[in-house]
Amino acid sequence: MQAAIDEALEGLNEGGVPIGAVLVENGRIIGRGRNRRVQDSDQLMHAEIDCLHNSRLTGGYHNTTLYSTLMPCYLCAGAVVQFGIKKVVVGEEMSAPAARDFMLSHGIEVVNLDIAQCREMMGEYISNNRELWNGFLAELNPDLLKPSDSPISIRHHFLPGDVGYITYLHAALHALPQGWDHTFDSYVAIPLAQFALRSSPQERIWIAERNGQIVGCVAIVKFSDEEAQMRWLILHPELRDKGYGRRLVEEALEFSLKAGYSSVFLWTVSILPAAAGLYRSMGFEEKERLTHVMWGKEVTEVKYEWVAKKG
Numbered sequence: 446m447q448a449a450i451d452e453a454l455e456g457l458n459e460g461g462v463p464i465g466a467v468l469v470e471n472g473r474i475i476g477r478g479r480n481r482r483v484q485d486s487d488q489l490m491h492a493e494i495d496c497l498h499n500s501r502l503t504g505g506y507h508n509t510t511l512y513s514t515l516m517p518c519y520l521c522a523g524a525v526v527q528f529g530i531k532k533v534v535v536g537e538e539m540s541a542p543a544a545r546d547f548m549l550s551h552g553i554e555v556v557n558l559d560i561a562q563c564r565e566m567m568g569e570y571i572s573n574n575r576e577l578w579n580g581f582l583a584e585l586n587p588d589l590l591k592p593s594d595s596p597i598s599i600r601h602h603f604l605p606g607d608v609g610y611i612t613y614l615h616a617a618l619h620a621l622p623q624g625w626d627h628t629f630d631s632y633v634a635i636p637l638a639q640f641a642l643r644s645s646p647q648e649r650i651w652i653a654e655r656n657g658q659i660v661g662c663v664a665i666v667k668f669s670d671e672e673a674q675m676r677w678l679i680l681h682p683e684l685r686d687k688g689y690g691r692r693l694v695e696e697a698l699e700f701s702l703k704a705g706y707s708s709v710f711l712w713t714v715s716i717l718p719a720a721a722g723l724y725r726s727m728g729f730e731e732k733e734r735l736t737h738v739m740w741g742k743e744v745t746e747v748k749y750e751w752v753a754k755k756g
């Protein structure tokens with residue numbers, strides 16, 4: 446991914462849109478490119494297309510992975526589908542309309558590393574070149590620019606694949622950006638899988654979906670008759686800062702009261718300040734801090750507790 450970011454920065458130096466891409470085959474970079482919309486006045490010269498254009502293939506595309514600093518648009522996703530590239534790894538997906546679901550629907554593995562540097566690079570470019578950027582957007586199919594108003598639905602039962610997918614979301618959104626190792630998956634998956642086997646009126650999971658895809662989760666897990674643990678709170682970046690996190694936590698606390706708990710605790714990590722802000726704004730108080738080596742890194746875990754008001 447660093448090579449793709451380097452391409453994006455190179456493009457920025459040339460006065461272009463900072464999007465870079467590389468094609469990797471068996472761990473080796475066999476092609477690289479960057480967006481040349483500005484440099485070449487060519488609206489078809491996206492980073493991914495430039496990269497494929499420059500790639501020296503040994504065989505077909507079937508063993509290749511495409512890295513891009515930005516989630517591919519329909520043009521580039523079409524090329525990915527057309528040539529049978531099996532995996533796409535991206536730095537972010539917030540800055541421009543993208544064709545993630547289109548690729549998923551064609552069986553392509555799509556991994557979003559959600560790298561702050563990639564988001565900031567594009568954010569800065571767009572705010573510094575607002576008019577130019579709006580001009581680029583005006584070239585697009587206007588349907589792509591409509592806000593996604595697909596409703597979010599919540600369910601409380603497990604379906605096949607949920608344990609794996611919720612674990613995957615945690616890994617993609619937390620472990621990969623933090624450089625934690627695969628043991629983090631076990632930390633999420635083992636208790637979640639055990640939870641999925643139980644059925645108790647004192648426990649509940651909220652699985653939020655949009656267009657049939659899980660985009661958020663939280664659960665209330667029984668610790669004792671008096672005390673519940675809130676676990677597995679996760680929200681897709683698309684849903685952040687829109688009140689969905691608060692709604693999930695509110696519903697979980699409401700349920701906890703009805704289930705007879707007098708307090709709810711949770712463990713989070715110190716590097717998630719947005720989550721901590723949400724917990725504190727909802728009446729959680731910090732109780733404990735533990736710094737230790739786990740998931741291959743030194744991690745500071747923070748315990749928060751919420752106590753039900755009497756009467």
Ligand SMILES: [Zn+2]
Binds near residue numbers: 517
């Ligand atoms: Zn594109």
